[in-house]
Amino acid sequence: MSKAVLIDTTKCIGCRACQVACKSWNDLKGKKATFSETWSNPRFLSSYDYNRIIFREISHPDGRLDWYFIARRCLHCHDPACASACPVGALVKMPEGPVVYDDVKCIGCRYCMMACPFQIPKFEWESAVPLIRKCTFCADRLAEGLTPSCVATCPTGTLLFGERPALLKEAHRRIGAAPQRYYPQVYGEKTAGGTSSLYLTAVSFEELGLNHRGFRTDLGDVPQGLYGREWMSKVPYVGVAVGALAVGLHYFHQRRAEVQAEERKED
């Protein structure tokens, strides 16, 4: 069955234990950190940062200040744009939930980076023969019956791992039980055709100022890959039609030229 992670950002305290856990499980290299104007560190996802916490300080009209901590990672879409884009099928959605990547197939064309509506796949720019890197949903751990490394580490219960329908039910239960605490939508329930990372937030992503930084809210319920697939479903017909038309016109024009030549002869 399809697993998912519910990320209740209202419970997150920004300790970044999940960032560390992700690095150590996936054996990702570290980098010397510097202060940044946004408090978030690292500033961007990269081929060696699959997961990061975004720090947002929001001032409300009544003068209150609030801190929000939003985990950023691959959403493991149900119908991933990255998988529809990849020419060699290196990215695949597993029935268990994770969208996984095959190091051996990838040709490094970076179309998946262009296509992913959440800008998740990153490239190993430092390497001479680079590959794509992104959150794996710890597919290797799931296969062993473990939970993802970040979930196992989170001290506050922000991250909840389970069956997707059960998690959605739980998310809506939480919204119903404390409407003042939550924005009444689960990001990922329908976004881009539905995802396996589900977000509960206190305010909307627009208000958080993140809707143009990875958490698009204008995608609708359509998986982006559909546009490409619709095109591809027409391709065989267009091909046959063009071919038939070309052959037909060729003989038509040839015949007409012959007839004209004959008429001229008769004159």
Place this chain on the structure above:
Amino acid sequence: MAQKVEKWYPGEGKLTPGWTIIYILLMLGFVAACARLYLGLGATTNLSDGYPWGLWVSFDILAGVALAGGGFTMAAAIYIFNLKKFEPLLRPAKLSAFLGYLMFIIGLFFDLGQPWRIWHPMVMWNPHSVLFEVSWCVMLYTAVLAIDLFIIGLERYGKESWVRFFRDIYLVLVVAGIMLSTLHQSSLGALYLLLPEKMSNLWATQALGPLFFTSAVIGGMSVVILESLISARAYKRQPEMDILPDFAKGLGIALLVYFAMKVTDLYARGVSVWVWDKAHFFFFLELLGTVALPALLLVYQKVRQSTTGLFWAAGLSAFGVVLNRFNVSLTSYGGYRSFSYFPSIIEIILTAALVALGIVIFDLGRKLLPIYKSELSGQSR
């Protein structure tokens, strides 16, 4: 018959400034290519996670293939629409189309993170992927063009029985070429169907496929005209001024159709064009300067009858096709990101060297193969 090859490299004997530049570019390009392969994409290009696709995709791949559209356009005009009088333009168009696709493949090779896996789409299939279809069509069409040139070669070496065999099955090649070209020229635009949210709505449209196809026809036709004029100058030949004016009329019509398509599309999507920023500047430059203007120029018979007029009209519309590809892939995308991108010196050198390589091979091809009318012995294909 083809003239005898007395020089073994282009420019030998008299090293003109033009050839000097070309050879310097080739040498620099060789160094840049080695650096790219040895050091990797990150070290040698300005590409980043914010801008995964840059100059090489915009120019070598998108623009290169569009400008190489002359091969299938001419083949369609002559064999499908029976416009036999344009036949003298066919062979140069085939040669330059082949070079365009060669550029594509070499450019792609250097652009891939894993260049040695360039063959993977042949055995690892993802029929949902537009890029998968593009790679197959390009591969097959390049093969078609190569066979085409091979037949011309056979002709030169007088292998008559072989030539006759190929002539019998020639229609198959022509139709396959047209089919494959229609598909991949439009699919190169369809690549961008997947990312409308990342693009400026000046260019993000569901009609990208048909628009790319039409502009590829324009690109191909303009290059055929330019090629005839420039090579006439370079090789001290007469340009085909008996047929070029008529051919240019066709280009004018294609430009008008394209203009109408673009305007209809913008109108149907209700795009507000009356804003003044960088994206809109390039947008108007493209639509008015390189589609409307050459179309207008070509209305005048005087322009069509003069080499200078033709040169400008075809030059503008060819430039317009290139500009369109840059707009779709970079300008449009740039408007959405807070990152910026400008190609690195290595990216620029490698691209320039590819163009230089194209010129050298064209020159060789011209010397080795019977490409021009005056060299054709009797009936031609």
